[in-house]
Amino acid sequence: MPMQIVIISCLTHIHPQVLPSTSDTGEAHGSYLLHLILVCVLKAPIVFAICITLLRINYKPERNPFFFFFLFLFFVVFIQSGKRKSDVQSNPSRLQSPAKQQRLSMPGFEESIILSDVKSIMTFVHERLNDQDKLSDFLKKKISDLETDKRELVGVFGKTGAGKSSLINAIIEEKNLLPSGSINACTSVMIKVEANTHSKYEAEIEFITKEEWNDELWSFHQLLDNNENQEKEGDDDYRDAVEKLTALYGEEWKEKSSENLMENKYFKEIPEFLQSRRKILRCESANELSAQFVKYTRSESKQGEGNEGKKWFWPLVKCVTVRVPNNPFLQHVTLVDLPGNGDCNKSRDQMWKGIVGDCSTVWIVTDINRAASEKEAWEILESVSSLIGNGGECQQIHFICTKSDLLDDSDDFSSADIHEQIVKRNNEAKKGVRKAFNNRTKIKKHFTDDSFKVFTVSSKEFLKGKHLSPDETEIPKLQRFLQELNDCHSETVNYVNGARGILSLIHGANSRGVDDKKAEVCAELERNMNLQLRNVNKEMEDTYTAFEKCLDDGVEKSKGSYGEKLKNFLYRGKKGGAFHKVLKCVVKNGGVYKPKKGTLINLNMKLASCLIDSIDDEFRKTFPNDSERGAFNGVIDTFSLNTDSLFKNYKNAELQLRFLKTEEEKIKAKLNRTMRKQKKRVYSSLIETIEDIMEEGYKKAAEFKGEGVLYNMRETITDHVHSKEAVFERAKNTMLEKLHSLMGKILETLEETMKESIECSFTTDGGSLPDVSTELEMVKKHYVKLVGTPDDETSLTGFADQVETAETWTQTGLPRGSAV
Numbered sequence: 001m002p003m004q005i006v007i008i009s010c011l012t013h014i015h016p017q018v019l020p021s022t023s024d025t026g027e028a029h030g031s032y033l034l035h036l037i038l039v040c041v042l043k044a045p046i047v048f049a050i051c052i053t054l055l056r057i058n059y060k061p062e063r064n065p066f067f068f069f070f071l072f073l074f075f076v077v078f079i080q081s082g083k084r085k086s087d088v089q090s091n092p093s094r095l096q097s098p099a100k101q102q103r104l105s106m107p108g109f110e111e112s113i114i115l116s117d118v119k120s121i122m123t124f125v126h127e128r129l130n131d132q133d134k135l136s137d138f139l140k141k142k143i144s145d146l147e148t149d150k151r152e153l154v155g156v157f158g159k160t161g162a163g164k165s166s167l168i169n170a171i172i173e174e175k176n177l178l179p180s181g182s183i184n185a186c187t188s189v190m191i192k193v194e195a196n197t198h199s200k201y202e203a204e205i206e207f208i209t210k211e212e213w214n215d216e217l218w219s220f221h222q223l224l225d226n227n228e229n230q231e232k233e234g235d236d237d238y239r240d241a242v243e244k245l246t247a248l249y250g251e252e253w254k255e256k257s258s259e260n261l262m263e264n265k266y267f268k269e270i271p272e273f274l275q276s277r278r279k280i281l282r283c284e285s286a287n288e289l290s291a292q293f294v295k296y297t298r299s300e301s302k303q304g305e306g307n308e309g310k311k312w313f314w315p316l317v318k319c320v321t322v323r324v325p326n327n328p329f330l331q332h333v334t335l336v337d338l339p340g341n342g343d344c345n346k347s348r349d350q351m352w353k354g355i356v357g358d359c360s361t362v363w364i365v366t367d368i369n370r371a372a373s374e375k376e377a378w379e380i381l382e383s384v385s386s387l388i389g390n391g392g393e394c395q396q397i398h399f400i401c402t403k404s405d406l407l408d409d410s411d412d413f414s415s416a417d418i419h420e421q422i423v424k425r426n427n428e429a430k431k432g433v434r435k436a437f438n439n440r441t442k443i444k445k446h447f448t449d450d451s452f453k454v455f456t457v458s459s460k461e462f463l464k465g466k467h468l469s470p471d472e473t474e475i476p477k478l479q480r481f482l483q484e485l486n487d488c489h490s491e492t493v494n495y496v497n498g499a500r501g502i503l504s505l506i507h508g509a510n511s512r513g514v515d516d517k518k519a520e521v522c523a524e525l526e527r528n529m530n531l532q533l534r535n536v537n538k539e540m541e542d543t544y545t546a547f548e549k550c551l552d553d554g555v556e557k558s559k560g561s562y563g564e565k566l567k568n569f570l571y572r573g574k575k576g577g578a579f580h581k582v583l584k585c586v587v588k589n590g591g592v593y594k595p596k597k598g599t600l601i602n603l604n605m606k607l608a609s610c611l612i613d614s615i616d617d618e619f620r621k622t623f624p625n626d627s628e629r630g631a632f633n634g635v636i637d638t639f640s641l642n643t644d645s646l647f648k649n650y651k652n653a654e655l656q657l658r659f660l661k662t663e664e665e666k667i668k669a670k671l672n673r674t675m676r677k678q679k680k681r682v683y684s685s686l687i688e689t690i691e692d693i694m695e696e697g698y699k700k701a702a703e704f705k706g707e708g709v710l711y712n713m714r715e716t717i718t719d720h721v722h723s724k725e726a727v728f729e730r731a732k733n734t735m736l737e738k739l740h741s742l743m744g745k746i747l748e749t750l751e752e753t754m755k756e757s758i759e760c761s762f763t764t765d766g767g768s769l770p771d772v773s774t775e776l777e778m779v780k781k782h783y784v785k786l787v788g789t790p791d792d793e794t795s796l797t798g799f800a801d802q803v804e805t806a807e808t809w810t811q812t813g814l815p816r817g818s819a820v
Contacts, residue, residue: 389446501662
């Protein structure tokens with residue numbers, strides 16, 4: 001009998017006295033309203049209709065509603081039956097397997113209820129475990145280890161005016177959040193946009209330290225003093241210094257020393273800077289917050305009337321985190337508006353490198369008119385490719401062409417013609433960008449064609465829809481992408497499955513049904529584990545040998561080419577010209593120079609290039625960012641105790657084996673997360689070793705002044721490199737040491753974790769463990785609901801009752817099954 005008929009049959013037998021009386025109208029209204037909301041959320045339209053009818057009965061008892069009641073119920077049933085038939089015809093997905101249908105159609109809210117309930121159950125179990133024995137301690141630790149925090153970073157790069165702010169505002173549907181238009185962007189401040197846990201809009205401002213600003217002021221004055229009698233127009237560093245000083249001090253800086261400019265009176269509006277604290281701004285609306293935090297991220301493009309004496313604090317800011325309430329696109333995703341080349345300030349640069357390396361996706365934003373040939377956009381992508389590829393966690397690059405609605409001479413076309421021209425131009429732009437990508441060998445070393453996608457978007461058309469449909473603006477595509485990143489289905493399944501394993505172990509320990517087979521099953525498990533560990537160790541040894549061979553080749557190439565590389569760099573300005581200023585900046589900043597415009601200059605990277613090139617392919621093969629392929633040729637992912645094969649011979653140990661199987665999955669997931677983080681340290685060790693070795697030479701070169709400064713700097717750097725012939729050998733050895741350390745840690749963690757799990761799974765000390773049979777059955781049901789079940793008619797109202805019961809038990813602290 002269909003579920004709907006069962007519900008109707010039950011409800012038609014409700015005695016009128018069971019219904020609340022009219023004197024209890026207020027309480028009844030609240031009760032029914034709560035059930036209506038729950039049913040709406042869980043998408044049970046039949047029960048929803050019935051509840052509305054019950055409300056009608058409850059509030060007007062003097063009428064006889066039963067004829068209308070029956071008529072209405074049967075009308076709903078037949079409508080629902082017809083709808084189900086038409087759904088099958090119009091929706092091919094209905095023909096999918098019931099298990100797949102159930103998982104795909106399950107609302108995210110329902111999954112969150114499941115996760116919340118299972119967490120409540122495990123908290124309840126954790127509290128009931130005592131501290132008297134080793135097994136209880138082990139179980140408490142395993143329950144605590146179930147928690148994992150999902151947070152995806154999307155890095156957004158693009159030059160000023162490319163439309164980054166408008167794009168982010170449109171995608172997260174907060175039109176006035178990030179300022180744009182007549183406001184000039186500051187290229188050194190990072191802006192994170194993420195979800196807030198409460199109802200207000202919030203901005204958290206993190207400043208550089210007082211000591212760092214004092215150092216910058218000293219550098220600015222040195223630069224300005226040296227430029228007094230020289231051409232200033234073409235000097236990016238000079239303009240940058242003037243821009244920062246004017247933003248914070250107005251014209252007053254011109255008459256003050258760096259010591260005077262550190263006086264507290266200049267920082268009255270931001271006492272947090274002086275106190276080394278973060279400043280928090282909270283507002284009711286996005287518009288209000290934007291107006292308040294703009295001075296910490298940007299400057300007015302023109303100092304017009306009303307702006308005299310106005311201070312802009314962005315020179316002191318390291319990062320601004322903007323938090324948006326109740327935003328479905330940001331629940332587990334952070335969008336980060338990033339400068340293209342880091343920063344000369346060391347703390348800002350370190351933060352920049354860390355964030356860029358943690359990005360799972362990178363957006364390159366540029367104007368559609370010159371997208372394929374836009375020099376700056378491609379230079380940004382090339383400069384960060386190794387940092388986000390082998391040196392990071394990036395899986396996808398999205399090249400986003402903005403302002404796709406703009407056409408030249410569009411006044412001469414009809415609306416239909418404009419639409420046709422826009423679509424045609426956008427398709428051509430996509431082809432041009434992909435062709436340009438295929439010609440960028442430096443980028444393609446780290447990313448395949450499948451990981452590179454092109455979008456043509458229009459924030460304006462998305463909001464107004466004059467010529468393009470919403471889908472044609474491609475903003476919804478990017479929104480769907482963020483929603484996929486937010487999807488926590490796998491994390492929920494992992495938590496529930498882990499909880500099921502732990503409860504299985506507790507229940508199995510209480511049953512003591514495996515005592516007579518304990519030694520036999522443990523011996524089988526240990527044999528399987530040792531065999532699997534040998535396989536892992538063999539693959540790691542092969543990897544080490546392959547790395548060593550590649551790096552040996554890189555060392556030889558480096559020794560044969562570094563002299564030519566040095567000469568090409570140091571003598572790029574034939575007679576000097578302005579090159580001495582560039583070289584001065586390079587040696588003062590540890591071999592790296594980030595001009596306001598143009599390509600990043602990194603002498604350390606030039607020296608390390610042969611080593612990096614030699615290892616890139618092998619590194620990408622060993623540590624792929626693609627989550628579908630595991631590290632070390634997938635040998636960690638295939639590690640298994642083969643518990644499935646033991647179920648048949650050791651049926652009494654099924655619960656313990658179930659726990660061990662979930663432990664395998666948990667430890668492999670944990671190790672994969674560890675390797676994603678640690679492999680970045682292995683990869684960066686090449687360039688970091690060369691930076692350390694070159695530091696002394698840069699410091700000596702930076703001390704030269706006056707006549708012959710360019711010649712002295714060139715000679716000092718050349719002599720320093722020649723004197724450190726083992727520089728490339730040291731870089732190779734450092735990488736191999738870090739690789740060996742990572743491999744050792746992985747093997748040790750895997751062996752120790754599984755050994756302890758096997759030992760504790762078959763301990764005989766289970767007399768003091770609580771009875772968790774009820775909890776285990778509930779978690780099993782939740783797990784089946786998450787991964788799919790043949791019965792796609794599972795009652796959602798029954799599910800809601802389970803949630804309510806679980807919460808009640810947890811709150812009372814009574815054992816499951818006790819009277820409440």
